Structure formats: structure tokens, C-alpha cells
Amino acid sequence: MPSIKHLLNEQLALIAQSLTSPQRLEILEYLSQAERSVDELSQLVSLSVANTSHHLQVLKQAALVTVRHVGEKRFYKLTGNDITNLISSFRNTAEIHLTEVERLMQSYLNKKDTLEAIDAQELLERSKCNEVTILDIRPKEEFNSGHLPNAINILPDEINERINNLKKNKEIIAYCRGPYCLYAYDAIKALRDQGFRAKRLEYGFPEWKAAGHPVQQNLIQGE
Known part of the structure; x- marks a missing residue:
């Protein structure tokens, strides 16, 4: 029988796996600004509505976003401000340890x-x-x-x-x-x-x- 630590790590991995797509990271960035419909997000990230919906379902399964229905429309938002903090921590770690991120920062931002x-x-x-x-x-x-x-x-x-x-x-x-x-x-x-x-x-x-x-x-x- 798996240990409690193993079971907990499985749940942590669910969130980590949801962040392995650059498109999903971009979706989270837009949702950190405001609640948005699937159609809006589809246009912002330049994906089909079907692909956008798939990414949103992955994020919803990981409990990073929540959805509300208004008629036939679906509006998504972050489940909490801690999601913003998670992405910030993710970004800070990449800036410290990934040489390519540091190069891009120096070239395009600093x-x-x-x-x-x-x-x-x-x-x-x-x-x-x-x-x-x-x-x-x-x-x-x-x-x-x-x-x-x-x-x-x-x-x-x-x-x-x-x-x-x-x-x-x-x-x-x-x-x-x-x-x-x-x-x-x-x-x-x-x-x-x-x-x-x-x-x-x-x-x-x-x-x-x-x-x-x-x-x-x-x-x-x-x-």
C-alpha cells in the first residue's frame, strides 16, 4: 500500500504536470488579470476554442482555476491569489537557475x-x-x-x-x-x-x- 507521503506527492505532481505547457502558463497569466470566457482566452493565446478548453480542463483538474456558467458561456478565473504566488516562485527559480532565461532577461528586459x-x-x-x-x-x-x-x-x-x-x-x-x-x-x-x-x-x-x-x-x- 502506498505511503501517505507517496499519495501526497502524487497530488503535488498533478499541479506540477499542469504547469508543463507554455500555453497553460500563458492562460494563467491572463486569468491573473481578470476572469475571462473560453472564447476570450482562445483569441488571446491564439489557439482554437477546443484546444483552449482542453488546457482549461487540465488546469481545473489541478484545482488552479474554477469555472462559472452564464447561459452557454463559461467564465474561468484563478482559484486564489496563491496561484499568482506559485507562478512567481516558478518564474524566480527559472531566472536563478536557467541560463537561457537569464540571457533573455538581459537581452529584452533589463x-x-x-x-x-x-x-x-x-x-x-x-x-x-x-x-x-x-x-x-x-x-x-x-x-x-x-x-x-x-x-x-x-x-x-x-x-x-x-x-x-x-x-x-x-x-x-x-x-x-x-x-x-x-x-x-x-x-x-x-x-x-x-x-x-x-x-x-x-x-x-x-x-x-x-x-x-x-x-x-x-x-x-x-x-
């Missing part, structure tokens, strides 16, 4: 921002003193589902046309989907080119929320 990023605690303190303007550089539906308090939403392709509406007397802190999301990097470059003081938040909205920091919400997805 060189984009030569200034030190601001961490969540510093942003909380500075926002309480009204010292910064916070920009959320994500699509509107993700912003509506949840965002940092008092953040201004500017879509990724609108930064140049809306830049004149921002005040230069405050430093601007921009964030997007997470540490690998390029929206914030691009926004900061555009802002600095126009003479603004700008930095990025060290991580993105999912990590902020998972840490238990305050979040504002404009609407409930799918309602």
Missing part, C-alpha cells in the same frame, strides 16, 4: 530600464503622500476588473496621444501585467522622451493583488 524599479511598499508610502501619479498600462477590461487605487488607465497604444494630459510636477509610476510585460517599459520610454520623471513598478498588478495590497474595481466581469 536593458529597457536603466533606473531601479520602485517596489510596492515604497509606492504605497509615496501614494499616501500624493507624491506620484500611477498609470495602469493594460487593456480596459483588465483595468476595470481590478487596479491599484487612484490609478489612471491608459491603453498601450494611447500613451503618446494622452501624454500631454499628465502633469509633470509628480513622478509617474507605471505598471502592467507583470515583470515580463513590455507595456510599462514602452510607456516609461515615451514619458521620459517627453521630459517626465517616470519609473515602473517592480512587478505587475497580479503580484500587487496577491500580496494583499489595496485594489479598486470598476465592474464585475461577465455580469
Whole structure:
């Protein structure tokens, strides 16, 4: 008869196996921003609805996502903020131990921002003193589902046309989907080119929320 340790490890392996697909990791990233329908996820990850549904069933079996039905539509969301923490830990381990991840980070991310990023605690303190303007550089539906308090939403392709509406007397802190999301990097470059003081938040909205920091919400997805 298998030992209790063996049985527990089998359950742990179920979660580990569910993370072996880059498509499923991408699905989890999108779900960390907002609840989404199967059709939405299918378009975002460039897979057929059938393939997307299959990946979601694997994630559901591992208890990483949950589903609700609205008529014939199915909406998926993460089962908890701990899933975001799991992916963050997974990512951090890869950054430390996989040479190719380090190379990609150096080539595509680190060189984009030569200034030190601001961490969540510093942003909380500075926002309480009204010292910064916070920009959320994500699509509107993700912003509506949840965002940092008092953040201004500017879509990724609108930064140049809306830049004149921002005040230069405050430093601007921009964030997007997470540490690998390029929206914030691009926004900061555009802002600095126009003479603004700008930095990025060290991580993105999912990590902020998972840490238990305050979040504002404009609407409930799918309602």
C-alpha cells in the first residue's frame, strides 16, 4: 500500500504536470488579470476554442482555476491569489537557475530600464503622500476588473496621444501585467522622451493583488 507521503506527492505532481505547457502558463497569466470566457482566452493565446478548453480542463483538474456558467458561456478565473504566488516562485527559480532565461532577461528586459524599479511598499508610502501619479498600462477590461487605487488607465497604444494630459510636477509610476510585460517599459520610454520623471513598478498588478495590497474595481466581469 502506498505511503501517505507517496499519495501526497502524487497530488503535488498533478499541479506540477499542469504547469508543463507554455500555453497553460500563458492562460494563467491572463486569468491573473481578470476572469475571462473560453472564447476570450482562445483569441488571446491564439489557439482554437477546443484546444483552449482542453488546457482549461487540465488546469481545473489541478484545482488552479474554477469555472462559472452564464447561459452557454463559461467564465474561468484563478482559484486564489496563491496561484499568482506559485507562478512567481516558478518564474524566480527559472531566472536563478536557467541560463537561457537569464540571457533573455538581459537581452529584452533589463536593458529597457536603466533606473531601479520602485517596489510596492515604497509606492504605497509615496501614494499616501500624493507624491506620484500611477498609470495602469493594460487593456480596459483588465483595468476595470481590478487596479491599484487612484490609478489612471491608459491603453498601450494611447500613451503618446494622452501624454500631454499628465502633469509633470509628480513622478509617474507605471505598471502592467507583470515583470515580463513590455507595456510599462514602452510607456516609461515615451514619458521620459517627453521630459517626465517616470519609473515602473517592480512587478505587475497580479503580484500587487496577491500580496494583499489595496485594489479598486470598476465592474464585475461577465455580469
